[in-house]
Amino acid sequence: LQHCTGGALLSVLAVFIMPLQDLYIQMVGAMVVLILVGSTVFSLSGRWVDTLVFAPPVYISFSWMLAHQPHPYATGVSMMVLALLVLHLLYAINHHKSIGEGFEVARRSALMARELQFKNIEFQEVASARSRLLATVSHDLRQPAHAIGLLSERALADSTEPAVKDTLRDLNELSQALSASLTTLMDLTRLDAGLVQPRMAPVSLAQLLMQVDAEFGDSARAKGLSWQVARVPLWVQSDPVLLHGVLGNLVSNAIKYTRRGGVEIRVSHQGDTVKIEVCD
Numbered sequence: 399l400q401h402c403t404g405g406a407l408l409s410v411l412a413v414f415i416m417p418l419q420d421l422y423i424q425m426v427g428a429m430v431v432l433i434l435v436g437s438t439v440f441s442l443s444g445r446w447v448d449t450l451v452f453a454p455p456v457y458i459s460f461s462w463m464l465a466h467q468p469h470p471y472a473t474g475v476s477m478m479v480l481a482l483l484v485l486h487l488l489y490a491i492n493h494h495k496s497i498g499e500g501f502e503v504a505r506r507s508a509l510m511a512r513e514l515q516f517k518n519i520e521f522q523e524v525a526s527a528r529s530r531l532l533a534t535v536s537h538d539l540r541q542p543a544h545a546i547g548l549l550s551e552r553a554l555a556d557s558t559e560p561a562v563k564d565t566l567r568d569l570n571e572l573s574q575a576l577s578a579s580l581t582t583l584m585d586l587t588r589l590d591a592g593l594v595q596p597r598m599a600p601v602s603l604a605q606l607l608m609q610v611d612a613e614f615g616d617s618a619r620a621k622g623l624s625w626q627v628a629r630v631p632l633w634v635q636s637d638p639v640l641l642h643g644v645l646g647n648l649v650s651n652a653i654k655y656t657r658r659g660g661v662e663i664r665v666s667h668q669g670d671t672v673k674i675e676v677c678d
Contacts, residue, residue, distance in 0.1 A: 543573050662678075
């Protein structure tokens with residue numbers, strides 16, 4: 399309604415008021431009005447009704463007014479105004495098409511972004527399910543591997559044949575390596591699946607190191623290695639299960655890959671920081 403009213407007022411200006419002015423004012427007024435109307439081509443091109451009720455009546459009114467002036471170039475100027483109307487409409491059509499294409503691209507981008515989000519959710523669910531499956535399988539496989547190690551140790555203790563003992567010793571080492579690998583795989587898959595959440599609590603290092611000593615001391619001495627564990631009355635803030643797992647992995651690898659010498663667990667502290675070292 400606003401643009402319809404504006405177009406009607408400018409048409410009234412062209413038909414009834416401008417012919418009463420002298421030729422110079424008519425030309426300047428027509429030029430100013432047509433420049434103002436032409437500047438609306440991009441702002442109104444998205445609304446075709448507004449464009450059609452505003453621009454054509456103004457151009458046609460001024461073309462009619464200029465065509466009836468007593469000037470040798472009046473007809474030419476009038477035709478030029480009609481040509482400007484055609485250009486105005488062509489620009490409006492092209493800009494309207496560009497706006498439509500922009501909205502279509504935005505719509506497709508939104509659909510693609512939504513589809514990508516759904517695919518990402520599906521991928522995360524598949525990855526989580528895969529991690530849980532690997533954690534379960536590695537946990538189930540670790541039990542028979544551990545059982546094989548225990549049986550080979552028992553057979554090694556009962557056997558008296560050197561060749562059989564060597565074979566059983568190799569079998570025991572392989573079962574330990576397999577069990578360690580499965581434990582590592584289980585830990586990694588549980589971490590990847592987000593199933594491991596640290597639970598911080600005060601941990602006694604003296605008690606933790608006593609557990610490690612009881613678990614690995616005999617294995618180290620049976621392999622002919624020296625074995626030393628620090629005794630410190632220190633407490634730390636950590637997850638007791640995860641801290642025990644990390645230290646156990648380090649000690650197990652140290653014993654497994656050290657053929658001569660020994661394994662030592664050292665503890666030092668500076669300020670609020672405690673450092674645990676596994677040296678082989």
